[in-house]
Amino acid sequence: MPLQIPPDFLWGAATSAFQIEGSLDVDGRGESVWDAFARRPGAIEGGADGSRACDSYRRWREDLALLTELGLGAYRFSVAWSRIMPEGTGRVEQRGLDHYERFVDGLLERGIVPVLTLNHWDMPQALMASGGWAGRESVAAFGEYTQEVAERLADRVEWWITQNEPWIIALLGYRLGLHAPGVTDLRASAAAGHHVLLGHGAGADVLRSFPGTRVGAALNLLPCVPATDSAADAEAAVGSDGYCNRWYLDPLLREGYPEDMHRHWERAIGGPLDFIHDGDEAAISGRSDFLGVNYYTRRVMVAAKPGPGRPFPWQVVSPGGDVARTDDGSEIAPQAFEDLLLRIHHEYPGTPVIVTENGGAFGETPTHDGRVHDTRRIAQLRDHVSAMSRAIEAGADVRGYTYWSLMDNLEWAMGYRPRYGLTYIDYPTGCRTIKDSGHYYAELVRTGQLPPPPTVEPFG
Template identity: 75%
Template sequence: MSIPPGFLWGAATSAFQIEGAQDVDGRGESVWDVFARRPGAVEGGADGSRACESYRRWADDVDLLAELGLNAYRFSVSWARILPDGAGPVEQRGLDHYERLVDALLARGVTPVLTLNHWDMPQALMADGGWTGRGSVDAFAGLADAVAARLGDRVPWWITQNEPWIVSLLGYQLGLHAPGVADLRAAVTAGHHLLLGHGAAADVIRGHGAGRVGAALSLFPCDPATDSAADVEAAHGSDGYVNRWYLEPLLGQGYPADMRQHWERAVGPLDFVRDGDEAAIAGRSDFLGVNYYTRRVMAAAATGPGRPFPWQVVPPSGDVERTDAGWEVSPAAFRDLLLRLGRDHPGTAILVTENGGVFGETPTHDGLVHDTRRIAFLREHVQAMAEAIAAGVDVRGYFHWSLLDNFEWAMGYRPRFGLVHVDYATGRRTVKDSGRFYGELARTGRMPSEQVIARYG
């Protein structure tokens, strides 16, 4: 593999998914606390009250990173720990916690990559509609100000928003995630304010002289089910809905005209996009965060009442490999996505901020976790990334999702994404074979030999 010097080999987590300790150090209530109390909202009635207990066991997690030999860690701060009421006053005990974490990472030679919003908006901001209210932009800038004032001198990489399309889709369009709103116009409005919040937060972070700033987008390559003109058009429309609507304004091109027309037909005038908004979003990205899990295979569909999209997701043809979540494993689509980004947005630095899969292996009689499928997933996706780098794409780092098995939102604790197995009853952590394999890759910068691959299954 041709991996550039200084490449970041890391793993990722988010505060709500691992921390627990929701009643500690003045933390306020988040939208996910409230949503998880809805009957049937989360599989098995689970919530984040315990999770991986990482708020108390953060030093154990730093030890794991060092044991594996990773040189970077993507984590998020809990908005509700720092601004319990959404906009102020600042809870210093929350900042103290993240300062201890950052200092411990640096002492171990691990580069901190900090995410400001990984979905845990304070519940207090729902009084103004959450992300549908324009006041959310100023509130988010306040979070950026509090965190950058404390940590801006030590954190070199800042991610403002994590997956704005998923927040918009699942949180405000379908109501399957917090805050549980199901309204299409609300979803489009929230998506715009998330991007506007990125711009406002980036300006604040830069004002503190902090490091590079970007946003992490969930990008799904959209491939036509057939070569028919209708399916090709459906794939292009889906790409606009999922990818281009966020990519293009972030990278300075403004909202794509075809999707503006689509949204105006579907939800009415986009009067929440005010004069100057697109300029306030553009030019605020020093890098692009790419979260990749799978692709979308698209076919044309009829529109009508309750069906505003002339496209639909269909199963891929043939017998394809899938994760335990049913998602197609497609490293080729990952490579092609990176090549597309390099072609369409030249000069853009990229961090692969999430990539992973659900594989449910648990400890066997020997106490170890032999997750051979995750090893194969890692090997294939890292190789795909390396091919894109060799073709000239400026990829600066790769972060596997995730370091730990954790609370997976509406799916509760069933899906296991981690390089490290977590026994939720005891909190015990067990490094999986995939963690050992990935650690070898991170330490050497080379694909482990066949002997190492055989050693880890």
């Protein structure tokens, strides 16, 4: 099946520094919020931490070889802030910059386009002294960090992502405490989300002083649909969309926060959003050359009264019926992906998109033949690439697709149990085995067509 994909499309895969690198005490790296969070009993499933992960800080040449073997033309990776500025501001660790410079050069030597993320959740722990992202000092610190990385790499890196998933930082990091830094404060959550966006603006202003750079933020967007035909559930879906989507899309791609969600936030925290200063929205808007879209699933919504643990008048419910799901229970909904890309095309016209994450947890492991027959991931990949192709044919300006993830890795608070990779990682040895899905994706990239699903021969 031919795909409706532009000829200069970026086909790639994605990772993040803390999830794959390991080597937490090497080359002057400072402590990140995730290092501190991992020491809390029960914070990460199985007591896991990032001390080894995929050992990619040492085995980065093997990662480059994986990308080459898969024939990928782009790689989304992140720079670890705490490797560059161990105290968050001030002192710069040149050994960290040297490492990423070698890595970028290695990508370019292989004809692979670097897509560099500056903050993939691993803020230096030292910045928690001023509140982390809940404190306004974080914005200037992020700008300073961006300057140091750009001075070293902006002559070779075109595509830059300032922030990864501001909503998740705010929700899981500062409201629910399920991610680092483990804060449980609703107002701090709202402030953190705002300061992450301000950090995008500050970083974009730095990067735009370097010729040839393109700057965007990566948002995890969740199409919100009502569970029933009732007016109340429809209103709940609109509110939820404001909370997790429009609250970030509008200031980045329009001129400020949506008024309906502004009112919801003021009711929820019981007062004005006084952390939003005059001029802040102007410092965020107009600073996105593209939008990174992380898409995994949708949200099915019902109306609900606010109460303990529920500050807004809506609630997520499980979709009814016999729907396909990943191992973590997420609904596999490729049609919602197509609808999302077309929504961006229509509601935020002129915004190029890179699909910076798309994937799912599927736990297949090597079988008797040494291969990983992850047919469910192949189906997920095939259906979502088909949906993206249809959206492009209908007018969506999608410039690239970086599958999450190049390899199995530390999936944050879920530890090492979920496996999202095109490559299987044997964590005790670090051995890398490309899964059937990786070979399928390589054929897709090579031919520009959807190959038929592979046939797995039964054992015996």
